[in-house]
Amino acid sequence: MRVAVLLKAVPDxxxxxxxxxxxGSLQYDEMSYVPSEWDDQALEEALILKEESGAQVTAxxxxxxxxxxxxxxxxAKGADHVVKITGDFDASMxxxxxxxxxxxxxxxxxxxxxxxxxxxxxxxxxxxxxxVAGFLNWPHASVVTExxxxxxxxVLLRQEYSGGLVAEIEVESPVVIGVQAxxxxxxxxxxxxxxxxxxxxxxxxxxAGAPAGPAFADIQFVRPVAAGRAEMIEGDVDAVAxxxxxxxxxxxxLRRA
Amino acid sequence: xxxxxxxxLTIALLLGAAAFFAARMLPLVRVxxxxxxxxxxDHWPRRLGFMAGQVLAHKRLLQxxxxxxxxxxxxxxxxxxxxxxxxxxxxxxxPGFNIGPALDCVVDIFVALxxxxxxxxxxxxxxxxxxxxxxxxxxxxxxxxGMIAVIMIGIILHESFYPFAAPLLFHVRPGLDPxxxxxxxxxxxxxxxxxxAHPAIAETGYITGYILDxxxxxxxxAYLPTSKHLHIFLAVPSIFLHKTRPHGELxxxxxxxxxxAIRSVxxxxxxxxxxxxxxxxxxxxxxxxxxxxxxxxxxxxxxxxELRDAVRRELAGEPPVPLAGGVVSAEELWACTTCxxxxxxxxxxIEHVPKIAGLRAALLEDGEIDKxxxxxxxxxxxQGNSFxxxxxxxxxxxxGLDVPIKDARKEPVDWLWFxxxxxxxxxxxxxxxxxxxxxLQQAGVDFGILYEGEVNSGNDxxxxxxxxxFETLAQKNLAMxxxxxxxxxxxxxxxxxxxxxxxxxxxxFERPVRHYTQAFLDLIEEGKLNPSPLNLKVTYHDPCYLGxxxxxxxxxxQLLERMGIELVEMPRHGANSxxxxxxxxxxxxxxxxxxxxxxxxxIREALSLEDVxxxxxxxxxxxxxxxAAVQSTNGEERMKVIDVAELLAQAVGLNEPVETAAAT
Numbered sequence: 061m062r063v064a065v066l067l068k069a070v071p072d073x074x075x076x077x078x079x080x081x082x083x084g085s086l087q088y089d090e091m092s093y094v095p096s097e098w099d100d101q102a103l104e105e106a107l108i109l110k111e112e113s114g115a116q117v118t119a120x121x122x123x124x125x126x127x128x129x130x131x132x133x134x135x136a137k138g139a140d141h142v143v144k145i146t147g148d149f150d151a152s153m154x155x156x157x158x159x160x161x162x163x164x165x166x167x168x169x170x171x172x173x174x175x176x177x178x179x180x181x182x183x184x185x186x187x188x189x190x191x192v193a194g195f196l197n198w199p200h201a202s203v204v205t206e207x208x209x210x211x212x213x214x215v216l217l218r219q220e221y222s223g224g225l226v227a228e229i230e231v232e233s234p235v236v237i238g239v240q241a242x243x244x245x246x247x248x249x250x251x252x253x254x255x256x257x258x259x260x261x262x263x264x265x266x267x268a269g270a271p272a273g274p275a276f277a278d279i280q281f282v283r284p285v286a287a288g289r290a291e292m293i294e295g296d297v298d299a300v301a302x303x304x305x306x307x308x309x310x311x312x313x314l315r316r317a
Numbered sequence: 318x319x320x321x322x323x324x325x326l327t328i329a330l331l332l333g334a335a336a337f338f339a340a341r342m343l344p345l346v347r348v349x350x351x352x353x354x355x356x357x358x359d360h361w362p363r364r365l366g367f368m369a370g371q372v373l374a375h376k377r378l379l380q381x382x383x384x385x386x387x388x389x390x391x392x393x394x395x396x397x398x399x400x401x402x403x404x405x406x407x408x409x410x411x412p413g414f415n416i417g418p419a420l421d422c423v424v425d426i427f428v429a430l431x432x433x434x435x436x437x438x439x440x441x442x443x444x445x446x447x448x449x450x451x452x453x454x455x456x457x458x459x460x461x462x463g464m465i466a467v468i469m470i471g472i473i474l475h476e477s478f479y480p481f482a483a484p485l486l487f488h489v490r491p492g493l494d495p496x497x498x499x500x501x502x503x504x505x506x507x508x509x510x511x512x513x514a515h516p517a518i519a520e521t522g523y524i525t526g527y528i529l530d531x532x533x534x535x536x537x538x539a540y541l542p543t544s545k546h547l548h549i550f551l552a553v554p555s556i557f558l559h560k561t562r563p564h565g566e567l568x569x570x571x572x573x574x575x576x577x578a579i580r581s582v583x584x585x586x587x588x589x590x591x592x593x594x595x596x597x598x599x600x601x602x603x604x605x606x607x608x609x610x611x612x613x614x615x616x617x618x619x620x621x622x623e624l625r626d627a628v629r630r631e632l633a634g635e636p637p638v639p640l641a642g643g644v645v646s647a648e649e650l651w652a653c654t655t656c657x658x659x660x661x662x663x664x665x666x667i668e669h670v671p672k673i674a675g676l677r678a679a680l681l682e683d684g685e686i687d688k689x690x691x692x693x694x695x696x697x698x699x700q701g702n703s704f705x706x707x708x709x710x711x712x713x714x715x716x717g718l719d720v721p722i723k724d725a726r727k728e729p730v731d732w733l734w735f736x737x738x739x740x741x742x743x744x745x746x747x748x749x750x751x752x753x754x755x756x757l758q759q760a761g762v763d764f765g766i767l768y769e770g771e772v773n774s775g776n777d778x779x780x781x782x783x784x785x786x787f788e789t790l791a792q793k794n795l796a797m798x799x800x801x802x803x804x805x806x807x808x809x810x811x812x813x814x815x816x817x818x819x820x821x822x823x824x825x826f827e828r829p830v831r832h833y834t835q836a837f838l839d840l841i842e843e844g845k846l847n848p849s850p851l852n853l854k855v856t857y858h859d860p861c862y863l864g865x866x867x868x869x870x871x872x873x874x875q876l877l878e879r880m881g882i883e884l885v886e887m888p889r890h891g892a893n894s895x896x897x898x899x900x901x902x903x904x905x906x907x908x909x910x911x912x913x914x915x916x917x918x919x920i921r922e923a924l925s926l927e928d929v930x931x932x933x934x935x936x937x938x939x940x941x942x943x944x945a946a947v948q949s950t951n952g953e954e955r956m957k958v959i960d961v962a963e964l965l966a967q968a969v970g971l972n973e974p975v976e977t978a979a980a981t
Binding site for chain 2: 245
């Protein structure tokens with residue numbers, strides 16, 4: 061069983077997103093990047109699969125910036141092999157393009173399963189797993205919280221539904237899976253181990269051309285304008301109470317006996 | 318004929334016991350030889366002096382009165398035992414041999430003391446039953462006490478029958494020796510009862526006594542290697558080989574290819590291995606451990622015992638079990654606050670904390686760590702702070718000061734202030750940071766900070782077993798510190814203080830570092846700050862990383878004195894201070910198994926002091942921990958947690974509207 065895990069780096073939201081208000085463009089070069097947390101979950105689920113049933117785990121990232129540490133970290137956590145797809149790419153690369161490049165690589169290989177984060181902060185509609193499945197013409201399951209091996213190239217999935225329902229799905233491999241959460245929180249990779257891996261293991265680099273396909277003509281980012289404000293009521297208990305009564309009265313919400 | 322038999326028996330027992338002892342000790346020596354190196358023979362005159370104080374004067378042992386005294390009795394008896402062996406064996410091998418009345422007297426005095434010691438020890442074990450013995454091998458303790466008692470009885474027995482048996486066995490006629498008063502008294506009994514007159518009884522009595530004495534000595538020798546009482550041989554060398562590198566340094570500089578992780582016995586250094594077999598299971602470490610006191614599974618004693626037993630099992634041919642997470646559970650390992658109270662209490666100078674940190678490193682390599690703590694490690698790696706806050710917000714606390722703080726990256730300063738995470742990001746401690754800045758400004762100190770250039774010192778990362786992250790953080794700080802021009806480092810955070818002072822040495826950094834209590838004391842001595850008396854009654858909590866690990870006990874106390882403050886010590890203070898529970902990364906971890914928080918235990922200790930309304934701290938983490946603890950112990954009415962800097966600000970007339978004194 062060979063499992064591919066798709067990893068991507070996303071802007072670190074702890075630090076500020078750098079936006080050029082004039083042009084409405086994100087300053088991709090001025091932001092710091094971290095591995096997408098859903099991809100971390102996908103990797104963890106793949107590693108659990110490896111521990112359970114000896115799957116071979118390959119982590120793949122498109123080189124939209126510095127993705128080496130992310131790939132070495134995947135190795136340090138237990139991935140067997142890592143691949144970096146290089147080309148004329150940068151951090152502004154669209155999800156569609158990334159999905160195209162990733163699926164082109166996966167098609168050439170002999171994978172039984174592709175795991176990806178169900179979404180990312182710059183892919184809130186979860187395009188990547190869906191598009192990759194579409195390009196490969198493989199079945200696709202999304203918002204998955206558990207992946208297990210069944211018999212005869214069957215894969216068992218667990219999906220959470222609203223209203224407290226859980227679906228158990230059996231699907232024939234190959235399959236693309238968008239992982240919402242792994243069964244366990246992602247494991248830690250120590251700095252020393254990542255460093256040691258970086259010294260001893262090489263990242264396989266595969267070059268790819270820029271994919272042609274649909275793209276936005278233009279995209280502009282703006283900060284949302286506050287529509288209304290909450291009022292903080294200050295003062296002692298009496299003052300606060302008076303103010304609340306006043307507000308209720310203003311909105312005609314008081315019924316006087 | 319009987320004498321020949323006794324001689325043959327003595328020689329056979331000696332050879333048998335020695336061979337058995339050697340055969341059982343050799344595997345331990347081999348394990349130690351396979352372990353990692355550590356240099357423990359430097360500064361030997363200093364080591365000898367230290368050893369004398371601990372061994373002959375029982376310095377640490379006497380910190381627990383009864384145990385110390387009874388140990389001193391039994392210990393000194395062992396020294397005396399050698400005189401008796403010479404005497405007893407001499408009588409057999411050289412008829413008429415005599416060590417003289419003075420030594421006879423000394424032997425009997427110490428036999429009496431040892432017997433008193435044994436009675437006290439049995440009383441302690443059977444009646445007092447201190448909690449610290451929980452988990453120790455009690456049977457072993459009684460076996461050893463029994464063996465010692467038998468030897469003592471043997472000494473007196475053969476001594477008492479000697480005058481009557483010697484003419485028959487050795488053809489000499491020694492008189493009664495009143496100097497050996499115990500034997501003499503018993504001899505009198507034999508005479509009064511007429512037993513002395515029977516040759517068979519006299520001979521049997523003597524030989525029985527001799528075998529109980531000398532035979533048991535050899536049996537003891539053979540028994541020791543598998544007993545916790547191996548400390549009889551290992552304690553003295555272990556004290557001689559104690560750590561002399563900076564006390565606050567957790568791990569020695571590591572060869573680049575080796576991590577600090579302890580996965581197997583071979584990953585420990587040879588002194589670590591020796592420590593395991595030196596442990597006497599006395600449990601003094603367990604009695605002072607804050608994790609143990611809070612109800613968690615950790616006992617430093619059990620960690621040592623578990624590791625030792627694992628080595629024994631491996632020596633017995635059993636397949637090795639992973640030490641971290643197997644032999645010692647992850648739950649035990651992550652409970653440690655690295656406060657060092659265990660090491661401070663250990664009478665044979667076992668170093669528990671580096672072993673625990675090494676085992677944690679092994680867990681960490683396998684990705685096993687508390688998930689909140691994991692977030693902190695990732696945060697340190699990405700943003701350099703434990704608060705998950707952006708880098709650019711690190712100096713945010715400094716905004717709003719009347720006089721801006723110099724940027725030490727851009728201009729030379731006299732004092733470089735290493736602020737630390739808590740003082741930079743924690744809102745309550747940020748107030749304190751501003752106060753410290755104003756105090757420095759009032760004293761006219763030329764100081765600056767590194768602004769966004771500072772990252773966490775790495776002290777706690779190291780103690781969580783993350784050596785690589787410690788190195789990364791340290792190197793980021795060192796890159797800044799190397800560029801900056803300053804005369805000394807000043808810090809409000811004991812954890813940073815420890816890292817800068819003790820851990821950065823291995824990366825080549827050696828500059829003077831001072832804690833703010835030391836620095837403020839100097840400013841007062843130099844007349845740059847003039848506190849007026851505050852007339853308060855306070856107690857002071859020694860932070861582990863200031864006091865125990867760096868031995869700064871006096872500066873904070875003198876500082877309080879200079880402010881006209883009366884200090885009332887808690888029962889546990891100075892080197893015996895009781896940890897707040899935050900260290901070693903604990904502050905970020907789940908409180909699994911905690912039934913009573915260390916900080917709450919500590920606050921109750923302070924509340925037991927009469928008329929004391931201020932709990933003075935000198936560590937930002939203490940401010941967080943104890944402020945929460947006074948709330949959860951409902952001590953807010955009685956006790957106010959206050960930082961030394963707040964008191965100093967009051968004393969020098971800097972108004973600080975945020976802080977007002979609790980009603981006394």
